Amino acid sequence: MWTSGNAVDCQEPVDCQVTLGLSGNTVDCRVTLWTVGNAVDCQVTLWTAGNAVDCQVTLLTVRNSVDCQETVDCQEHCGLSGNAVDCQEHCGLSATDMNSQSHPHSTRDRSQCNINHSEPTLNPPHVQCYIQGYTRARTKGARSEADQSDESPSLCGRHPTPPSRCSASEMQCGSGECIHRKWRCDGDPDCKDGSDEANCPARTCTPEQFKCDDGSCVGGGRQCNGLRDCADGSDELNCRNATQCTGPDKFRCRSGECIDMSKVCNKARDCPDWSDEPIKECNLNECLLNNGGCSHLCRDLVIGFECDCTPGLQLIDHKTCGDINECLNPGICSQICINLKGGYKCECHNGYQMDPTSGVCKAVGKEPSLIFTNRRDIRRLGLERREYTQIVEQQRNTVALDAAFSQNTIFWADLGHKAIYSTVLDKRGEPGVHTKVMENVQTPVGVAVDWIYKHLYWSDLATKTISVSTFNGTKHKVLLDRGLKEPASIAVDPLSGFLYWSDWGEPAKIEKSGMNGMDRQVLVATDIQWPNGITLLSFFPDLIKGRLYWVDSKLHMLSSVDLNGDNRKKVLQSAEFLGHPFALTVFEDRVFWTDGENKAIYGANKFSGSEVITLASNLNDPQDIIVYHELIQLSGTNWCLEKGENGGCSYMCLPAPQINKHSPKYTCVCPEGQELEEDGLRCRTEVNVSTPVLVDSTAEVQPLPGPFSPS
Known part of the structure; x- marks a missing residue:
């Protein structure tokens, strides 16, 4: 730590105590502190004695006054009246207004720097309490800004954003952010202040629907079907005695009642319709004649009979037994399932070995690890020894991430710098020099690496495009620029030549096309509202066995579908563990995801969603996540x-x-x-063969809808 003039400069990455001349209060600078002129600019977690300020802030003091980010005129954005602060775009907070009563590890929103006029904790000079923003993908309801530097008006929480900021299909929250209009009064608060659920009429269900305890409605036929259709699971409560009439000791009357089997054929009317006393069927053993027509086993019942099969076979037409294809059941094998007559066999792909105890195919070789962006840095977590390290630090607003494992290279997008970077990890996993691959990228929220053809794909939320470049960025091409509303996460499979992406727009969907932009088609368009992260589990050339997994932040759901858009499965639905999921990745039999609301990383069984565990918690702002292991990116022909x-x-x-x-x-x-x-x-x-058209140079030209524009 050193000083220069009236400024304090700190390059120590941890625990560097500095005094900023703020009435003797000290600041614990956990990240880099640097100066600009006589100003102190510090990405810090701020603590003071007594009343602590624990907001992650950009601390900027210039001439004892409030300064605004991006060198704009403060008076245009921040109106100060006494000790109050009016926040609109870029917000400066007087030091006399800073007080915190929040959790020591939480940096979610501006409300954690509570305004308290009676107990000032810091004296002038004024400082800027400038909470980093989330894009809409990161926190509930926050609308993404075009530049994605750290601003987020929705997190300022003092004045709403001007109504013109929301589109016709959106509503504006009292706290300023924009959400889909159809989310109004749906029973799930999406606005930061909950204003989308205020003054809503009492929710009622139609006669054919079941009303969940949380007020939502599901189809009546979904009650007690063994699946959680209500988010709170209330449709599966108290079901056993009400609906089940199974087992050898129970008999269901044709009129619907359930009686004990001992009351059947006892010459007394126990069913209102006498269905328990059929005269011709009582005490008749149908199995004595031609085995009842059963191909294998015949079991006589008090009334009638039933056919059964030996293990490994199943009834085809109630009488004839045929082979069971157990391999149709997801998760019956970890990777490869071979159907046999009367049974099946599990095997593993090359590079994996089957665990004799669990049957899980485990990767051979180096320890797999999770690499994830945490906005200000990129971190690595081993999945076996749980070694936890920081591999890229001092970032501004790092979000999207991917890697080329054969080259030990990771790529990431920084929204604040509007650029995509790369670095090579050495044998110890330490990063080298950071290389800027692409610059002037407006809002890159998704990045995907083609490890075979050495290309980088990314989605841009601001320009509504998906582009591709070489690894060094010298050649690049806008691949898709029509019919995209809010393109988000992307994934590629260079073995099959397909590109996949999610779109938050209205209507939300998941699409795919060739990696050359051709053969575009929609994979998922129903029961989807806010598809954030997507990831692939591909077994080319058998695309049927490949799966696309995604998380839906609105539905609090993790799902999968095959790569043709069929055989959709709901893996997990949980408001607790999927409060606001952002990204996910799959490896072996596990799926891992980041959650912005819980600031944590979770893992679960990829087939059933069971065995949920927490791998990391109390994070700053977990964003994208990948598994780093050479077996994920299979070799192929360029x-x-x-x-x-x-x-x-x-x-x-x-x-x-x-x-x-x-x-x-x-x-x-x-x-x-x-x-x-x-x-x-x-x-x-390009030769423009169309008829020339005179265009008013002052008019705004709107792009024509493309052939793939949603209807």
Whole structure:
């Protein structure tokens, strides 16, 4: 720690005590403190003696006054009246107004720097209590800003954002943020201040629906079906005696009543409709004649009979037994299931060994680890020894993350710097020099690595595009720019040539296309509201066994679907563990996810959602997450190198989707403003053959809807 003029400069990363001349109160600077002129700019967690201030803030003092981020005129954004603060865009908080009664590890919102006029904790100079923002993907209801630097008006909590900030399909919360209009009065608070659930009419269910204890409604047929259809599980409470009439000691009357089997054929009317006393069937053993027509086992009952099968077989038509395909049951094997006559066998993919006790296919080789962004840094957590380290530090607003394992390289997007970076990890897992791959990227909220063709894909929330570049960023291309509302998480499978992404827009959905932007289609469009993270479990060329997993922050749900959009499964629905999930990743038999509301990382069984465990908690702001292990990215052929350099393409060579055996292996694409020549390899300047149109230079030009625009 050292000083320069009136400034304090601190480069110590931990526990560096500095005095800022604020009435002798000390500040514990846990991250880097630096100066700008006579100002102190410090990304810190702030504690003072007595009344503690524990907000993670940017502390900026300039000429004993309130300063606003991004060198804007404070008077345009922050109105000070006495000790009160009016917050709108960039908000400065007087030091005399800072007081905290919040949890020592919580930095969720502005309310944790409570205004308290009677007990000032810091004296002038004024400082800026500037809480880092969440985008809409990070916290309930917070609307994403175009620049994604650390501002978030929704977290200021003093004045609402001007109504013009919300679109026609959205409503504005009292706390300022925008949410989907259809979330109003749905029983689940989405606004930070809960204003979307205020003054709502009493919720009633239609006669054919079941009303959950939380007031929501589900179909009446879903009550007591063995599944949690109500978020609180109330549809499965007290069901046993009310609905079950099974087992050898029970008999269900045709009129619906349930009686003891001992009362059947006792020559007394126990069922109102006399169905317990059929004269021709009582005491008749149908199995004595031709085995009752059963192909295997015949079991005589008091009334009638039933056919049964030996183990490994099942009834096909109530009488004939056939082989059971146990492999159709998800999770019956950890990875590979081989159906046999009368049974099945489990095997593991290359590189995995089956645990003899649990039957789980475990990865061979180095210890797998979780790598996740924590907004201000990137961290690593071993899944076996639980070694916990910081691998990239001093970041501004790090969100999206992916890696190229064969090159020991990680890529991440920083919303504050509007850039995508990379670094190489050495053998000890320590990062090297940070390289800027792409700059002037507006709002990169999703990043995916093509480890075979050495390309980087990302989604941009502000420009509503999905783009691709080389690893070094020298060549890049906007791949999709039409029909995207709010593109978020993305994933790629270069073995099959497909790209997948989630879209928060209205209507929300999950889509896929070729990694060259062709063959676009919707995978999930129903029972989906806020799809945040997606991840793939791919077994190319058997795409049926591959799965896409995603988390829905509105429905508090983790689901999966096959890569054709079929065989959808609900893995877990829990407001407790999926309060506001952001990203997820899958490895072996486990699924792992980050949760912004709980500031934690969880893991569970990927088939059933059972065995939920907490791997990390009390985090600053967990965002994207991946499993780092070489077996996740399987080796494959780079077809662009099979016939010369770059597939003969003059610009970029991208993998094509492998729809069938006749599909091309790759296609060439050109930079912006150019198009392919007839040979499909070389690029030329685009020729505009359309009729010239005079356009008013002052008018706003809206893009035409593309062929894939949602209806």
